[in-house]
Amino acid sequence: MALHNKIGRLGEDIAVQYLIKNNFKIIERNYKNKFGEIDIIALENNVIRFIEVKTRSSNYKSSLEEILHYNQIKRLKNSALYFISNYHDNQSFSFDLILIKINIENKKITFFKYLKDIIYEELI
Amino acid sequence: MYADLYSAVISGIRAEIVRVEIDISNGLPGFSIVGLAGKTVRESAKRVRSAVVNSGFHWPMKKITVNLAPGDVQKYGSHFDLAIAVCLLICSKQINIKNKSKYLFAGELTLNGDINRVKGILPMLLEAKNKGIKKAVIPLENAAECNLVQNTEITFLQNLKEIDNLNNIKGSKTKIKNNTLRLNRNKIPDINSIRGQKTAKKAVMIAAAGRHNLLLVGPPGCGKTMLAHSIVKLLPLLNKEELIEVASIYSIKDKLRDLDINNRYRPFVAPHHSITSAGLIGGGKIPVPGEISLAHKGVLFLDELPEFKNKVLSNLREPLENKKIKIVRQQASFIFPADFQLITAMNPCPCGYAGLDDNRCSCSERDIARYQKKLSGALKDRIDLQIELLPLKSDDIFKKNTEQQYNYLKKIEQAVLAQKDRYKDLNISYNSQLSIENIEKFCPLDSDAENILKQAVENLQLSMRGYIRLLRVARTTADLNKNKNIKSNDLLEAVNLRWYAEKSEMLL
Numbered sequence: 001m002a003l004h005n006k007i008g009r010l011g012e013d014i015a016v017q018y019l020i021k022n023n024f025k026i027i028e029r030n031y032k033n034k035f036g037e038i039d040i041i042a043l044e045n046n047v048i049r050f051i052e053v054k055t056r057s058s059n060y061k062s063s064l065e066e067i068l069h070y071n072q073i074k075r076l077k078n079s080a081l082y083f084i085s086n087y088h089d090n091q092s093f094s095f096d097l098i099l100i101k102i103n104i105e106n107k108k109i110t111f112f113k114y115l116k117d118i119i120y121e122e123l124i
Numbered sequence: 125m126y127a128d129l130y131s132a133v134i135s136g137i138r139a140e141i142v143r144v145e146i147d148i149s150n151g152l153p154g155f156s157i158v159g160l161a162g163k164t165v166r167e168s169a170k171r172v173r174s175a176v177v178n179s180g181f182h183w184p185m186k187k188i189t190v191n192l193a194p195g196d197v198q199k200y201g202s203h204f205d206l207a208i209a210v211c212l213l214i215c216s217k218q219i220n221i222k223n224k225s226k227y228l229f230a231g232e233l234t235l236n237g238d239i240n241r242v243k244g245i246l247p248m249l250l251e252a253k254n255k256g257i258k259k260a261v262i263p264l265e266n267a268a269e270c271n272l273v274q275n276t277e278i279t280f281l282q283n284l285k286e287i288d289n290l291n292n293i294k295g296s297k298t299k300i301k302n303n304t305l306r307l308n309r310n311k312i313p314d315i316n317s318i319r320g321q322k323t324a325k326k327a328v329m330i331a332a333a334g335r336h337n338l339l340l341v342g343p344p345g346c347g348k349t350m351l352a353h354s355i356v357k358l359l360p361l362l363n364k365e366e367l368i369e370v371a372s373i374y375s376i377k378d379k380l381r382d383l384d385i386n387n388r389y390r391p392f393v394a395p396h397h398s399i400t401s402a403g404l405i406g407g408g409k410i411p412v413p414g415e416i417s418l419a420h421k422g423v424l425f426l427d428e429l430p431e432f433k434n435k436v437l438s439n440l441r442e443p444l445e446n447k448k449i450k451i452v453r454q455q456a457s458f459i460f461p462a463d464f465q466l467i468t469a470m471n472p473c474p475c476g477y478a479g480l481d482d483n484r485c486s487c488s489e490r491d492i493a494r495y496q497k498k499l500s501g502a503l504k505d506r507i508d509l510q511i512e513l514l515p516l517k518s519d520d521i522f523k524k525n526t527e528q529q530y531n532y533l534k535k536i537e538q539a540v541l542a543q544k545d546r547y548k549d550l551n552i553s554y555n556s557q558l559s560i561e562n563i564e565k566f567c568p569l570d571s572d573a574e575n576i577l578k579q580a581v582e583n584l585q586l587s588m589r590g591y592i593r594l595l596r597v598a599r600t601t602a603d604l605n606k607n608k609n610i611k612s613n614d615l616l617e618a619v620n621l622r623w624y625a626e627k628s629e630m631l632l
Contacts, residue, residue, distance in 0.1 A: 047185075081152065092150040094185050117185050121154030122169050 003104075011055025011100040012039055014109065018098070024049070033082050036075035041083065048093040049116075050080045055100045058110045064099040068118070077119055095119040125149075127215035130228050130257055131207035132248040133199050136458035137373055137413060139244065139251040141228075143193040144207040146215045151187035157208075159192030162200035162410075171202075171233045172209045179237035179284040184216045198455070200410060203242035206231035206261065210287055222291050228252040228260040237284040241265035246375035249273045250368070261290065268385070269375055272368050312389070315354040315532060320520035324351050327511045327621050329532050332358035333539040334555035334600030337444070337466040337506060339429075342513030344476045348469040351513075352425050353392060355467065358532055359423070360540050361388040366421045369461070373417050382418075391422030393464075397431040405439045411451045411458045416443055419464035429470040430498040437503055440466070444506050465556075466507065472496070480515070508556060508593045509621050539603040555599045560592060567595045572612040580619050594618055 001009070016026060024042040031038045040051040054067050076095060084093055097118045101111035125148045132139040155169050177183050190208055192199050207229035213219045221227065230248055232240040245266045252260060253276055262270065264280040279290060315325060324340065324347070331338040332355050340348045362370060367388055374383045374391075383391055395404065395415045406414035416424055426432060443449045447463040472478040473492040477485040487495075504510070544553050546566060552558070558566060569577060581591055595610075598618035602610045 077152070090150050092186050094153060117153065119153065120185075121152060122156070 007055050007057055007102060007104070008053075010102060011098075012053045014055075014100055014102075014112075015040060015051065015053045015098045018112070018114070019051070031079070031083065033079050035079035035082050038076065038079055038083070046092070048084070048088060048091050049096050050076065050083075050093065051096045051098055052076055053098045053100065055102060058101045058103040060101065064101065064111070064113070065115075067099075068097060073119060125215050125217075127211050127224075129207050129211045129214070129224055130252070131204055131230055132228060132251060133197060133201065134244040134247060134376055135197065135456075136411070137247065137376060137417070137460055139248040140197060141251060141255050141257070142197070142199060142204075144204065144211050144229075145191040145193060146208070146211045147189045147191075148184055148212075148215050149187050149189070153185045153187065155188045155190070157190045157192070159190075159195050160198050161192055161204075162198060164202045165192070165199050165204050168202065168205045168208055168233075171205050171235060172212070174235040175205070175233040175237040175284050176209055176212065178235065181213055181218050181284075182216070184212075188212065198410065201243065202232040202240075203230040203244075205233040206239060206263075206281075206284075209233060209284060210261075213287070219288060220291070223259075226257060226259050228257045229262075231261070231263040231281065233284060239263040239265075239281050239283060241378075243378045244376045245269055246272060246368070247372045249276055249278075250372065252276070261287075269371060269380055272371055272385070312356045312392075313350050313354045314357060315351070316530060318347055318350055318354060319523060320516045321347055321351065321513060323620070324511060324513050325530075325532075326617070327509050328352075328355050329358065329536060330597060330600050330604065330621065331355065331465070331467065331509055332532075333536045333604055334508075334543070334596065335465050336508035336556045336597060336600065338468070339504070339507045339510040340467070340469040340513060341472050341511070342469075343480065343515050344471060346513045346515050348513060349427055352423075352427075352467045352469055353394075355423060356389050356392045358536055359390045360537065362390055362421060370421050373413050373420060373461070377413060377418065379418065391419055392425060393419040393422065394425040394427060397426070397428050399432070399436060401436050401439050404436055405443065405449050405462075406451055406458075406460050409453075411453060411460075413460045414449075416440070416449065416462040416464055417460040420461045421463055422465070424464040424466050426466070426468045429468045430495055434498060434500065438500060441502055441506070444503075468507070470499070472512070479512070505589055508597050511621055535604055538606070539600065542603045542606075555596050555603070558592075558596055558599070563592055563595055567599050568609045569615070570609050570611050573598075573610050573615045576612050576615050576619075580615070584619075590622075594622060597621060 019026065019042050024044045026040065026042050028041040031041055038050050039053045042049050042051060054064060056064060080093065080095065084091060095118050097115040099111065099113040100109060103110050128143055128145040131142050131144050133142050157166055157169060173183055210229055214221060214224060228248065230242055230245060232242050234240060241263050245262055246269045249260055249270065250273060253273065259277045261279045261281055264282045267280050270278050281287065315328065327338060328351055330336060340351065342348055370391060371380065371383060371385060374380045393415050399415065402408060402414065404414050405416055406412060443462040444466065449460050449462050451458045451460065473485060473487040473495050475485055475487050478487060478492050543555055547553055580586065586594065598610050598615045601617045602614040605614055607614060
């Protein structure tokens with residue numbers, strides 16, 4: 001595995017640990033369908049949360065909040081809708097984002113952020 | 125989860141009750157508004173979300189659908205914010221309002237949850253009252269106009285946070301002092317403070333008593349504008365129904381600051397001559413009332429009459445006859461009331477000094493003719509009183525109100541009462557509204573007066589309409605002089621006050 005893939009995998013593990021510690025129930029990891037991939041699907045207070053994890057090394061200078069691309073959001077949304085319609089109809093759900101920065105030399109987390117409800121549609 | 129509430133939308137000069145419904149369901153988190161919502165209503169989605177969150181409430185991350193019923197009426201205005209926000213809070217069980225269907229909600233939210241003033245509260249409250257909605261929640265800034273509506277329990281809010289207390293308030297806040305509305309009214313001049321111009325003052329008095337239209341012609345600086353403005357204090361005050369009718373229109377235009385609700389003076393509207401047709405008679409894609417509707421039950425004053433665009437002025441013909449204006453659009457037609465008294469002022473020529481003895485006028489005959497021709501005959505014919513003013517003599521200028529304070533008000537009051545008494549069987553109340561069928565019945569002349577009238581008609585070559593107008597003015601002068609029949613004096617006065625129309629030297 002290339003380094004950036006390792007970092008990504010590490011970040012997802014860190015995120016899952018965090019979620020379990022905070023009483024989330026993990027339903028799926030790396031769920032895939034024809035619309036795309038979802039990193040983590042978890043259940044909290046009867047709400048299904050689709051979570052995208054973004055991990056970078058601490059050398060990464062620009063802000064992580066801007067990292068999620070429009071097309072990626074669209075993919076995330078569509079695959080989530082597919083998941084919902086197939087397995088969990090009539091459930092309330094939400095989209096979250098976890099941002100992590102890791103210092104590779106001393107293996108420490110230098111940045112961690114859990115953003116809730118990142119997708120909200122105003123259909124007007 | 126479902127909840128509904130009532131709000132209203134303005135259509136023309138009336139309000140229509142709108143039911144705001146909200147459904148919160150599972151699905152892709154989002155917010156949508158349906159029900160023929162205009163742009164301002166759709167924008168409320170963003171304001172409501174921020175206001176709800178910033179007022180310390182929780183925004184449900186679910187699929188939220190807002191419906192505004194009935195679905196075939198165009199909704200516009202920012203006042204739906206409050207109803208949508210409150211309905212959402214009820215729907216998501218964050219607050220509970222007892223008897224929520226007895227309330228009318230209207231108010232615009234800011235992003236931090238404050239509630240802003242909105243247009244058209246007064247007609248909304250009136251319509252709600254008609255439909256049996258006896259309580260209302262509205263912005264504190266709109267408090268002044270609410271005193272006109274009785275028997276409605278009104279709660280004023282400043283911030284969305286206060287909505288929690290709604291169940292505990294028991295109509296104690298309805299009594300809010302009127303002075304929350306700061307008026308931007310110009311000082312109205314007193315007619316007794318104007319020097320000289322005896323004839324003109326008399327004409328203003330007659331105009332005030334009989335609600336006649338008035339044209340003042342004179343050189344610059346002789347007091348035309350001041351005289352016209354001074355009529356406000358002479359006119360009978362608005363009665364309760366008139367006040368509500370007028371205030372409704374002002375409420376829709378958000379112009380209540382220009383209306384003196386406390387003193388009940390009639391509105392005095394003086395648009396600048398650059399005004400457009402839509403501005404004068406009303407218009408727009410969603411028609412709103414124009415200046416003539418703001419002058420409803422009051423005075424429309426057009427200063428520098430020939431400077432107005434001809435096209436704009438010709439719009440006035442119908443409203444002057446029908447006392448209302450109908451504006452037709454593809455989706456509906458709107459009728460705006462326009463029962464105004466027209467007072468106009470102009471110079472006799474471009475330089476302003478035509479007809480004076482001192483040969484000061486520098487205009488050519490052609491200039492003068494062209495200037496006066498700008499005024500269409502049709503409009504001029506609808507003006508009962510047409511008088512010319514002369515510049516003040518030096519004596520008049522230095523005479524410091526030695527004239528005794530003439531009690532115009534008392535005379536006018538008595539003349540108005542006489543007219544009301546006379547026309548109590550008809551649905552008119554002023555001499556200027558006398559129609560051709562009734563004019564001879566209500567204007568009996570003494571034998572002297574009849575002779576004078578015959579001479580006047582012959583010598584002045586009066587048209588039929590001119591004859592009717594002369595009689596109307598004579599009727600008012602007779603009322604002012606407490607004469608039951610029109611006497612020769614009254615008639616002569618009336619002839620004198622139409623002099624400009626028929627035989628002035630200022631005219632070519």
